[in-house]
Amino acid sequence: MQLKLATRTNDGIFVVDCSGRIVFGEESSLLRETVKRAVSENNRIVLNLGEVNYIDSGGLGTLVALRTTAQNAGGTIKLTNLTKRAGDLLQVTKLLTVFDVYNSEAEAIESFRKAA
DSSP states (O other): OEEEEEEEETTTTEEEEEEEETTTHHHHHHHHHHHHHHHHHHEEEEEEEEEEEEOOHHHHHHHHHHHHHHHHHOOEEEEOOHHHHHHHHHHTTTTTGGEEEEEEEEHHHHHHHHHO
């Protein structure tokens, strides 16, 4: 299943709802372009990965690159609603130590409020 993205704001935070696969190629490019555009307008971003069923090494690289892009722009990307598969993948690759990960979108949004 191709990656589908839906964007919205929740309490001033830019949220990207992802569903499908985050893999090298068109999917990663779509996610990269969407987040890069968003960072220029809103540097607080939540990636909702609740409907992502597969992430390959290219997809992991994209997530890391997006985090770096956001940081360079003075922003932050937080991940939420990881599936067991995605959570296990981030744990095995030690990327759970790199990203701020939350169980729900509400927790991720609240963490931005607390930081402000």
